[in-house]
Amino acid sequence: MAGQQESVIWMRPEQASVGRPAERSRAEITAAAVELADREGLEAVSMRRVASVLGTGAASLYRYVATRDDLLDLMTDSTAGEYDLPAPSGDWQADLLAIARQARQIMRRHPWLPTMVMGRPRLGPHGVDLLEHMLDVLADHPADAERKLEAFALVSGLTALFVQNEMAAEDSSAPRQSAYLRHVAAAGSHPRITALLAASPGGGNARDRFDAVLTRALTGVLG
Amino acid sequence: MAGQQESVIWMRPEQASVGRPAERSRAEITAAAVELADREGLEAVSMRRVASVLGTGAASLYRYVATRDDLLDLMTDSTAGEYDLPAPSGDWQADLLAIARQARQIMRRHPWLPTMVMGRPRLGPHGVDLLEHMLDVLADHPADAERKLEAFALVSGLTALFVQNEMAAEDSSAPRQSAYLRHVAAAGSHPRITALLAASPGGGNARDRFDAVLTRALTGVLG
DNA sequence: GGTGTTCGCGAACGACGTACGCGATAGGAG
DNA sequence: CTCCTATCGCGTACGTCGTTCGCGAACACC
Incomplete structure (x- = not known):
């Protein structure tokens, strides 16, 4: 009966509804990753580098994202928000x-x-x-x-x-x-x-x- | 006056003309890498895995290829040889x-x-x-x-x-x-x-x- | 104030690409 | 046939990577 992990990041809730609140948001992390990629390329976007840009530890990012690929997906989708429609x-x-x-x-x-x-x-x-x-x-x-x-x-x-x-x-x-x-x-x-x-x-x-x-x-x- | 490294692998000679002859060839290594990629995907093509398929050590591959990206280039080009023209x-x-x-x-x-x-x-x-x-x-x-x-x-x-x-x-x-x-x-x-x-x-x-x-x-x- | 739950993250694991250095091994010269 | 010389094979090691584990800290709610 345990709730199964949603396979797509967009269907997972960003924050838990109980417990200690998170200090950052997916959007914040995504923005840092995008800026890093713009400046130094995709291969520079490692969990450690993104974390250090944010002034935090690498393992902390896994509270917001299940995997590095999830972060890349977030980055891609964030650019889709730049369209004027x-x-x-x-x-x-x-x-x-x-x-x-x-x-x-x-x-x-x-x-x-x-x-x-x-x-x-x-x-x-x-x-x-x-x-x-x-x-x-x-x-x-x-x-x-x-x-x-x-x-x-x-x-x-x-x-x-x-x-x-x-x-x-x-x-x-x-x-x-x-x-x-x-x-x-x-x-x-x-x-x-x-x-x-x-x-x-x-x-x-x-x-x-x-x-x-x-x-x-x-x-x-x-x- | 030292010969400068050619930046493109296709312009580097495959074998040295003097000294101990190589036991393998670029073609052999490329074929192994292609087969591995066909079976398990690109991310399975690591120097260690390719080497172990060939029954050799990872460092040995660097006698044939300057970098992993060179190997990937060899793989791509080898498939261009499959055309009938x-x-x-x-x-x-x-x-x-x-x-x-x-x-x-x-x-x-x-x-x-x-x-x-x-x-x-x-x-x-x-x-x-x-x-x-x-x-x-x-x-x-x-x-x-x-x-x-x-x-x-x-x-x-x-x-x-x-x-x-x-x-x-x-x-x-x-x-x-x-x-x-x-x-x-x-x-x-x-x-x-x-x-x-x-x-x-x-x-x-x-x-x-x-x-x-x-x-x-x-x-x-x-x- | 106690309790339940999540958060931040240091430390560690295994795999990766690659550099270094050295013994092994071959062809060519004598 | 022997020696020289240049390359080859590759064990080992370094730094970086993605990711997991576990625990103390921090908050919301009763």
Whole structure:
């Protein structure tokens, strides 16, 4: 008859109703973890480091979170709270694009977020609000439920993919990446790649490319 | 005048030309790591576990690989060797779709691969062959170099995204995921989600949806 | 004021990635 | 055939990680 542990953190009560009150909150811990990840990357988010930022002991965090993965889920969902969700305009295409553009901005603010969204797509309270909003935007759209869920996943996933590529290109480790490509080109057995590297770095606005790809992909799902 | 360490593993020689010969090869170690990952997941691929599969000591692996991440790169690239790359047919759309379908099969064979492709897109020798092939398929296409690279990234990335979703849906942990959604629906403040869950699980062939999304997304990049 | 319950957290455990150093082992030179 | 020399295999060790245990401290309520 003992109450079984809820498997999802969002369904576990944050505080016990009796006993000594907690000194911190999940939100406080999440904020510290997010700030740490923004500054030093995801791998810097260890229980010990987060705890020391908060001026507490590592083991204390386990009063708020069952596992490190729970903390990561909290971080991801907290970023879903940064969206601005205005009422649907009637033009679902435009509304979805507006959401995607916000997603891109949010992910650029939190460089660890694309990895998270792609590798561990979990919905918390804020994520659920976002989904509800997208379903609202698509309320009059004739596609079935499955398609709309797919569209939701596509907006998150494609945006994460795009931002990750974008950042890898801006990153200082980019030369390392293309060093091998130049090596291959010099070897001569891959003429197309050789030709490719000879071409100018070219350009085109990143946002325009983002809009184009995303719009087309969405029409692939929603018709 | 000392030879500086090459930063990319593909440019470092596998064996020294003098001294005692190595007992194993990168390929052998990579194969062991891939098999381990296929069977027990990526997190099971630790230096100690891989070494014990090979019947050797953990420190020995560092004669073949500078770091664990190098080993992961080797694993990823080895799967790029599983493609069958026939000569271009003249129909680039069909050829690209054929590649993407193979990508999907390969990723389903190696459940850890989507994570790898999305989170750490590095090109090794096999990956380079694949890129060369795609450029060959697109040789007569009027798009510029940048677009073609983007198309390459899109095929890998979108396929990984799709397969990951597909597997999450088939996974036994799926009930856990939707448990919270049902909780939210029951709470009543998200009517669209409530309605969504009431709808039948629906269907539609996974491969057809994959083909549709990918084709549309590609036309978004390549016109 | 006593009681019941949770909280904070020092200490410890096992697993991890990786550096160091040394005996073992091979090919090439003589 | 012997010796030289460079690499190889790897036992050992260090620091960090996630997580558990247990206990004294701190509060809410009766």
